[in-house]
Amino acid sequence: MATENGKQAEAESRQSQPKSKLLLSLRLAAVLATATATVVMTLNKQSTRMAVAVVGTSPILQTFTAAFQQTPAFVYFVIANAIASLYNLLVLLLRPFLKAKPHDILVHLLDEVIFALVATGAAAAASMAELGKNGNVHARWNPICDRFEAFCIRGGLALMASFAGALLLLLMNAFSTFTLHKSVLSQD
Amino acid sequence: MPSPTHPLASMIPWQISTASDSRTKMAKTSRLCSLLLRLLAAAATLCAAVVMATSRDSTTIFGLTLDAKFQYTPSFEFFVVANAVGCGYTLLVLFVPPTTSLSRLVIVFDVTVAMLLTAATAAAGAMAQVGKKGNSHAGWMPICGQVPSFCDHVTGALICAFVGVIAYFLIVLHTIYTLLSPLFP
Numbered sequence: 001m002a003t004e005n006g007k008q009a010e011a012e013s014r015q016s017q018p019k020s021k022l023l024l025s026l027r028l029a030a031v032l033a034t035a036t037a038t039v040v041m042t043l044n045k046q047s048t049r050m051a052v053a054v055v056g057t058s059p060i061l062q063t064f065t066a067a068f069q070q071t072p073a074f075v076y077f078v079i080a081n082a083i084a085s086l087y088n089l090l091v092l093l094l095r096p097f098l099k100a101k102p103h104d105i106l107v108h109l110l111d112e113v114i115f116a117l118v119a120t121g122a123a124a125a126a127s128m129a130e131l132g133k134n135g136n137v138h139a140r141w142n143p144i145c146d147r148f149e150a151f152c153i154r155g156g157l158a159l160m161a162s163f164a165g166a167l168l169l170l171l172m173n174a175f176s177t178f179t180l181h182k183s184v185l186s187q188d
Numbered sequence: 189m190p191s192p193t194h195p196l197a198s199m200i201p202w203q204i205s206t207a208s209d210s211r212t213k214m215a216k217t218s219r220l221c222s223l224l225l226r227l228l229a230a231a232a233t234l235c236a237a238v239v240m241a242t243s244r245d246s247t248t249i250f251g252l253t254l255d256a257k258f259q260y261t262p263s264f265e266f267f268v269v270a271n272a273v274g275c276g277y278t279l280l281v282l283f284v285p286p287t288t289s290l291s292r293l294v295i296v297f298d299v300t301v302a303m304l305l306t307a308a309t310a311a312a313g314a315m316a317q318v319g320k321k322g323n324s325h326a327g328w329m330p331i332c333g334q335v336p337s338f339c340d341h342v343t344g345a346l347i348c349a350f351v352g353v354i355a356y357f358l359i360v361l362h363t364i365y366t367l368l369s370p371l372f373p
Binding site for chain 1: 260261262263296303306313319325326327328329360364
C-alpha cells in the first residue's frame with residue numbers, strides 16, 4: 001500500500017513538471033509582452049512643424065505634438081499594461097513562497113483580474129487608434145495618422161504587443177484552471 | 189436484506205441521510221443563484237444592445253445637417269453586436285442541464301463571453317469619452333452639445349452594459365466557487 005501511494009505521488013510530480021514549466025514560460029512571455037507594450041507606448045511622442053499661416057511669402061510654422069498623455073484611453077493602456085507586467089514579475093519572483101494551495105487559488109483569481117485589465121486596456125486603445133487612423137467623417141474629426149506617422153506606427157506596435165500579452169494571459173488562465181480542476185478531481 | 193449497491197436500495201427510507209439533504213439544498217440554492225444572475229445578465233445586455241441600436245439624433249447648423257447614428261462608429265457597432273451575442277448566448281445557456289459535459293463547455297464559453305462584453309464596453313467607453321470631451325490636441329470637437337439625445341442613449345447603453353459585465357463577473361466567480369469548492373475551507 002505504501003509503495004503504491006509513493007509511486008502515485010512520484011508519477012504525479014513527474015507529470016506536473018512539464019505543466020509547471022509551461023505555466024512558467026507563459027508567464028515570462030506575458031511579462032515581456034506587457035512590458036514591451038508599456039515602454040513603447042510611454043516613449044511614444046512625435047512633434048512636427050506645420051504651416052498655420054502665410055505672412056507675405058514666408059509661412060509661420062507651429063510645432064504640434066502628439067503624445068500618449070493626450071488621450072485618456074492610452075493613459076489607461078499604459079497603466080493597465082504596467083500593472084500587469086509588474087504583477088506577473090512579482091509572481092515569478094515569489095514563486096518559491098507561493099506553493100500552498102490557498103496561495104495557488106489567490107494567484108489564479110488575481111490572474112483572471114489582471115487578464116481582464118489588459119484586455120480592456122487593449123480594447124480601449126484599439127478603438128482610439130482606429131479613430132486616429134480613419135477619423136470620423138460624420139463628427140468632422142480628421143485622422144491624425146497622415147501627419148504623425150511615427151506616432152501611429154509605434155502605437156500600433158504597442159497595441160500588437162498588448163494583444164499578444166492578453167492572448168498569453170488567456171492561455172495561462174485556461175491552463176491553470178484546467179490543472180486546478182484536475183487536482184480537485186484527483187483529490188475526490 | 190438488499191445490499192447497498194442493489195438497484196432498489198434508493199427506495200429504502202433508512203438509507204436517506206441528512207448530509208445529502210443539506211447538499212441537495214445547497215445545490216438548489218446555487219442553481220437558483222446562477223439562474224438569477226444569468227437572467228440579470230441577459231436583461232442588461234439586451235437593454236444595452238437595444239438602447240445603443242435606437243440611438244439617433246440629427247441637428248442642423250448653418251444649413252449643414254449633423255447626423256449621429258451608432259453605425260458611423262465601428263466601436264459602437266462592435267458594442268451592439270457583442271451585447272446581442274452575449275444576450276443570445278445567455279438565453280441559450282439557460283436550457284443546458286447542469287452536470288453534463290456540456291456544462292463544462294459552458295464554463296469556458298462563459299469566460300469568453302464575459303471578456304467579449306468587457307472589451308466592447310471598454311471600446312465604447314473610450315469613444316464616448318472622446319465624443320463628450322473632444323480632443324483639443326487632435327482638433328476633434330466634442331459633439332454632445334449638438335446631439336444631446338444621441339449622447340444620452342449612449343450613456344444609458346454603457347450603464348446597462350456595465351451592469352451586464354458585473355453580472356457576468358459574478359457568474360464566473362460563482363462557477364469557480366462551485367467548481368473548486370472542495371479546495372475552499
